[in-house]
Amino acid sequence: MSTPILVPSVNSSSQPLKVSLWLTHAGEEVASGDRVVELLIPGVTFDVEAPCAGRIVSCECQAGAEVTTGMVLGWIEPLNSETDLDWNPED
Amino acid sequence: MLGCVDFDSILTLQERALQEIRQQETDQATLFVCEHPPIITVGREGSHAQLAESSQEFKASQLDVRWVNRGGGALLHAPGQLAVYPLLPLKRMGLGMDDFQNGLVQSLLRMCAELGIEAERFPDSADIFGRCGQFAFLGAAIKSWISYYGLYINVSPDMKLQRLIDANQHDHRLTSLSATLTREASMSSVRESIVRNLVQQFGYQQTHIFTRHPLLHRVKKKVYVHP
Numbered sequence: 001m002s003t004p005i006l007v008p009s010v011n012s013s014s015q016p017l018k019v020s021l022w023l024t025h026a027g028e029e030v031a032s033g034d035r036v037v038e039l040l041i042p043g044v045t046f047d048v049e050a051p052c053a054g055r056i057v058s059c060e061c062q063a064g065a066e067v068t069t070g071m072v073l074g075w076i077e078p079l080n081s082e083t084d085l086d087w088n089p090e091d
Numbered sequence: 092m093l094g095c096v097d098f099d100s101i102l103t104l105q106e107r108a109l110q111e112i113r114q115q116e117t118d119q120a121t122l123f124v125c126e127h128p129p130i131i132t133v134g135r136e137g138s139h140a141q142l143a144e145s146s147q148e149f150k151a152s153q154l155d156v157r158w159v160n161r162g163g164g165a166l167l168h169a170p171g172q173l174a175v176y177p178l179l180p181l182k183r184m185g186l187g188m189d190d191f192q193n194g195l196v197q198s199l200l201r202m203c204a205e206l207g208i209e210a211e212r213f214p215d216s217a218d219i220f221g222r223c224g225q226f227a228f229l230g231a232a233i234k235s236w237i238s239y240y241g242l243y244i245n246v247s248p249d250m251k252l253q254r255l256i257d258a259n260q261h262d263h264r265l266t267s268l269s270a271t272l273t274r275e276a277s278m279s280s281v282r283e284s285i286v287r288n289l290v291q292q293f294g295y296q297q298t299h300i301f302t303r304h305p306l307l308h309r310v311k312k313k314v315y316v317h318p
Contacts, residue, residue, distance in 0.1 A: 043217035043229025
């Protein structure tokens with residue numbers, strides 16, 4: 001089952017956040033804690049980390065989109081084991 | 092307080108300090124204050140439209156253009172511009188992204204008040220401007236809830252160089268503290284004031300000051316700009 005990449009609670013006010021850019025793309029494998037997407041308020045960027053290891057299956061919000069806390073930025077299909085991350089189709 | 096240091100070296104040093112802060116359990120922070128030899132950096136809010144010349148032309152003038160992962164737009168760094176990089180463990184300090192942004196802006200405004208400069212924050216932005224235009228710029232980033240990069244203050248840089256980019260997004264002229272004061276602004280006073288105000292703003296009590304680091308080399312660089 002896919003795990004959502006959510007907009008974390010980064011602001012104490014209701015200042016709008018924008019998606020600055022995706023640092024990964026659909027199909028790419030990431031480790032837990034890898035930076036996957038960058039958010040922006042005027043003058044400051046914030047890196048959102050992957051909530052789990054897996055493969056990015058979709059990027060829901062594109063660069064420039066305004067987002068709020070709790071919104072789904074994208075989805076990760078978790079890998080079953082650590083070894084899956086090392087899997088190489090050419091092996 | 093590190094003098095004029097190469098942009099890449101301070102970036103490496105910030106990465107290293109960020110890893111150290113991430114590993115520690117305390118709310119200890121690091122603040123790098125320096126100037127840079129001439130280089131253009133473009134943040135996430137910047138665009139090619141802000142550059143007065145093409146990358147090739149800048150290259151011919153020995154001016155590197157770097158696209159970097161900080162907020163803010165295009166900036167030309169040069170001696171006379173103070174670069175202030177606070178690395179703060181925001182989560183441990185209970186600060187959000189907007190608290191950090193406001194903290195930087197408030198520190199800048201207090202510094203301006205101490206220098207006798209009337210300054211304001213442009214609504215819905217982090218730009219600071221005075222009667223002659225904009226002289227301070229936010230360009231910060233947060234990774235693993237630790238801040239890096241930070242803010243830039245035009246104390247008394249060569250304004251001919253500054254005109255190579257359109258750093259200003261709100262039709263305020265680009266200026267410096269010296270031009271606003273109509274006398275030479277003292278780099279050491281500005282440095283002392285912004286450091287003290289940042290320390291107070293973010294609630295630190297004890298500070299240790301170092302003026303060099305073994306990983307850093309002070310540098311000089313010549314660039315060639317057409318009049």
